[in-house]
Amino acid sequence: MRRLLAMVLMLQAVCVGTAFAAKQYLELVVIQPYLEMHTGPGRGYPVFYVIGRGETLTVLYSRTDWYRVRAPRGQEGWVRRDDLAATELASGEPAPIPPYPNFATHRWELGAGYGVYNRENLVTTFVDFGLTDSLDAELALQQAFGTIDNRNIATVGLRNTIVPEWRWFSPTIGIGGGYQSVSDKVPPAPLQKSNELAYASVGARGFITQRFMWRIDWRAYVVFNKLNTSEVLEEWKFGLAVFF
Amino acid sequence: MEIRFGSVLLAALLLSGCSWLHRADQTGPTPVVAEEPQAEPSIVEPQVERRVVKTPKIKARDFELGAYFGALSIEDFGTNPLYGLRAAYHVTEDVFLEGFVARSKAGLSSLEETFPEITVISSTGRRFTYYDLDVGYNVLPGEIFLGRGHAFNSQLYVLVGMGDVKFADKDQFALNFGVGERLLMTDWLALHLDVRDHVFESDLFGVTKNVHNVEATLGFTVFY
Numbered sequence: 001m002r003r004l005l006a007m008v009l010m011l012q013a014v015c016v017g018t019a020f021a022a023k024q025y026l027e028l029v030v031i032q033p034y035l036e037m038h039t040g041p042g043r044g045y046p047v048f049y050v051i052g053r054g055e056t057l058t059v060l061y062s063r064t065d066w067y068r069v070r071a072p073r074g075q076e077g078w079v080r081r082d083d084l085a086a087t088e089l090a091s092g093e094p095a096p097i098p099p100y101p102n103f104a105t106h107r108w109e110l111g112a113g114y115g116v117y118n119r120e121n122l123v124t125t126f127v128d129f130g131l132t133d134s135l136d137a138e139l140a141l142q143q144a145f146g147t148i149d150n151r152n153i154a155t156v157g158l159r160n161t162i163v164p165e166w167r168w169f170s171p172t173i174g175i176g177g178g179y180q181s182v183s184d185k186v187p188p189a190p191l192q193k194s195n196e197l198a199y200a201s202v203g204a205r206g207f208i209t210q211r212f213m214w215r216i217d218w219r220a221y222v223v224f225n226k227l228n229t230s231e232v233l234e235e236w237k238f239g240l241a242v243f244f
Numbered sequence: 245m246e247i248r249f250g251s252v253l254l255a256a257l258l259l260s261g262c263s264w265l266h267r268a269d270q271t272g273p274t275p276v277v278a279e280e281p282q283a284e285p286s287i288v289e290p291q292v293e294r295r296v297v298k299t300p301k302i303k304a305r306d307f308e309l310g311a312y313f314g315a316l317s318i319e320d321f322g323t324n325p326l327y328g329l330r331a332a333y334h335v336t337e338d339v340f341l342e343g344f345v346a347r348s349k350a351g352l353s354s355l356e357e358t359f360p361e362i363t364v365i366s367s368t369g370r371r372f373t374y375y376d377l378d379v380g381y382n383v384l385p386g387e388i389f390l391g392r393g394h395a396f397n398s399q400l401y402v403l404v405g406m407g408d409v410k411f412a413d414k415d416q417f418a419l420n421f422g423v424g425e426r427l428l429m430t431d432w433l434a435l436h437l438d439v440r441d442h443v444f445e446s447d448l449f450g451v452t453k454n455v456h457n458v459e460a461t462l463g464f465t466v467f468y
Contacts, residue, residue: 039395040385041337042337042382043337044385045387061304061305062303062304062305063305064335064336066337098302110333112343112377121417123417125377145408211335212339240341242335
């Protein structure tokens with residue numbers, strides 16, 4: 001039994017060892033006169049080590065616009081993105097630092113925001129998937145807090161960024177449909193606990209920094225109910241979003 | 245004399261003739277050699293395949309996930325333990341987006357303590373749960389020193405956001421703001437100390453007012 005346990009442990013150690021050995025890190029050569037390493041991933045953290053020209057560094061991982069690197073003699077520290085982008089691969093090709101995202105190249109976008117839905121406070125979260133350069137599929141989960149009722153709203157839609165090349169201000173239009181559930185805060189209970197709805201939207205979006213965006217949207221909803229006339233509601237919202 | 249002159253001239257002619265021959269040797273066959281690879285197909289096909297070099301990807305560790313616990317002072321209902329989860333995405337070195345989910349349970353209000361027969365809220369309504377969506381800004385990044393040998397990176401940050409507070413069986417729109425300190429024990433493990441206030445409108449005691457619910461928490465997060 002003990003021998004079996006020892007064998008299992010050895011096998012595990014070998015597996016773990018190979019898994020670690022299989023982990024490959026990017027290696028880059030410094031071609032500028034020197035490369036500064038900071039103690040933390042921020043502009044204010046002091047430089048504590050310098051990698052000289054011709055030396056090879058290992059890139060471990062990134063955090064925002066900073067890269068954790070290991071110097072040839074084992075020191076670990078943080079290098080600014082622009083500094084690392086100026087290094088080269090051993091083959092002489094430029095360092096493969098991924099470019100900043102833009103509307104045309106991104107795929108996933110995640111964000112949240114505040115809005116007003118039918119004169120009620122609204123909390124919104126959304127996730128978008130880029131189908132083409134300008135067309136996104138959008139899922140929004142929202143909660144509206146009214147004085148007489150609360151509404152949970154889920155919508156799925158399509159949104160078109162009219163000129164995706166415009167970086168700082170780019171208008172959008174969209175359509176979609178969804179579902180809302182109503183819970184009353186004060187009696188009487190609502191006639192219908194849930195409704196289907198459809199919307200059309202007009203909005204705009206733009207970058208605040210290289211990876212951070214603002215969004216503003218106006219939506220007109222048609223809420224389908226059992227009465228003869230459908231309810232028409234308005235929604236305004238402002239959100240912040242990031243690309244993945 | 246004439247013979248000597250003639251022989252010198254002859255020698256000179258011969259030499260020049262040789263040099264011409266030599267030059268012809270240089271220029272003559274060269275085009276033939278140069279044309280050879282163009283005219284004929286190469287006999288040896290290169291057997292070396294182009295190597296596809298795959299550069300390893302750099303992993304981004306912009307997410308921070310963790311748990312926290314502490315004390316929540318629910319206005320009119322005493323101070324109570326609080327447990328929660330938090331997840332953040334760091335956008336730049338300054339800005340991050342963070343979400344919180346937490347739960348606490350309210351005690352008795354002073355009215356209920358004085359008059360035990362009065363119940364302001366039911367026992368299920370005493371549950372205080374919230375979610376928040378916040379924007380954070382690292383105002384004061386820096387280092388904290390422990391003795392001579394240790395320096396920890398830290399950031400003092402401010403948070404502002406909104407969300408839902410469910411209390412007294414009602415969902416309320418709530419604003420929250422606060423301040424916190426992130427102390428990085430290692431590059432992936434952080435300790436958090438936070439103080440945040442959740443503000444929402446309440447009419448539990450007959451008058452509609454903004455209630456402030458301040459929490460002080462300690463938490464741990466990991467970057468991945």
